[in-house]
Amino acid sequence: MVLIPFISTLSAIIRSIDFGDTSNALQKNRDEAIQLYLNNSDFIGILKNVFLMALIPAVFEELFFRGVLQKFIYSFIKKAWPTFIIVGVIFALFHGSIYEFLPIFLGSIIISWVYHYTSSMLLCILLHFLNNGIQVILASVQLIDAGEEQTQSNEILYSYGIFAGCTIITIAILYYIFKHKSALPATWSVETIK
Numbered sequence: 108m109v110l111i112p113f114i115s116t117l118s119a120i121i122r123s124i125d126f127g128d129t130s131n132a133l134q135k136n137r138d139e140a141i142q143l144y145l146n147n148s149d150f151i152g153i154l155k156n157v158f159l160m161a162l163i164p165a166v167f168e169e170l171f172f173r174g175v176l177q178k179f180i181y182s183f184i185k186k187a188w189p190t191f192i193i194v195g196v197i198f199a200l201f202h203g204s205i206y207e208f209l210p211i212f213l214g215s216i217i218i219s220w221v222y223h224y225t226s227s228m229l230l231c232i233l234l235h236f237l238n239n240g241i242q243v244i245l246a247s248v249q250l251i252d253a254g255e256e257q258t259q260s261n262e263i264l265y266s267y268g269i270f271a272g273c274t275i276i277t278i279a280i281l282y283y284i285f286k287h288k289s290a291l292p293a294t295w296s297v298e299t300i301k
């Protein structure tokens with residue numbers, strides 16, 4: 108969660124690079140689709156967005172990418188980090204954005220490491236949900252603030268508050284990981300046909 112400000116900055120830098128008309132058109136379509144969901148500015152609308160754009164994707168993406176794909180690829184490679192990288196590339200490609208590829212790839216590697224290190228699918232879903240949920244809430248609040256006059260000092264205070272909250276959540280999660288570590292067993296793989 109501490110990585111959200113880093114990943115957001117990285118994403119902004121990458122968005123300043125022009126990858127051509129096709130990439131720009133794809134990104135514009137993706138951004139417009141996301142904006143359709145985020146236009147609900149009331150509390151119930153934001154909760155609905157968190158459910159549809161954070162919780163559901165976190166559950167199903169983690170079950171598939173960590174629970175199925177990571178295990179399948181690990182069965183053939185038998186090495187953790189190359190598996191994390193391959194799963195990260197596929198995960199980032201799945202999200203369909205050249206401009207968001209690197210931040211999504213890095214997030215996937217972190218969650219793959221957490222799963223490998225703790226064998227907790229629930230923890231991976233929680234991390235994924237927190238990442239998506241914080242982004243949905245921030246985007247919703249920014250849309251609300253765009254309609255109101257916002258002072259620069261309020262924006263800075265708001266950013267520091269989000270960063271502090273993310274830091275506390277991250278420390279709590281890391282504490283949980285190291286306190287309850289239960290690495291995946293050496294035999295963790297699918298049977299291969301010989």
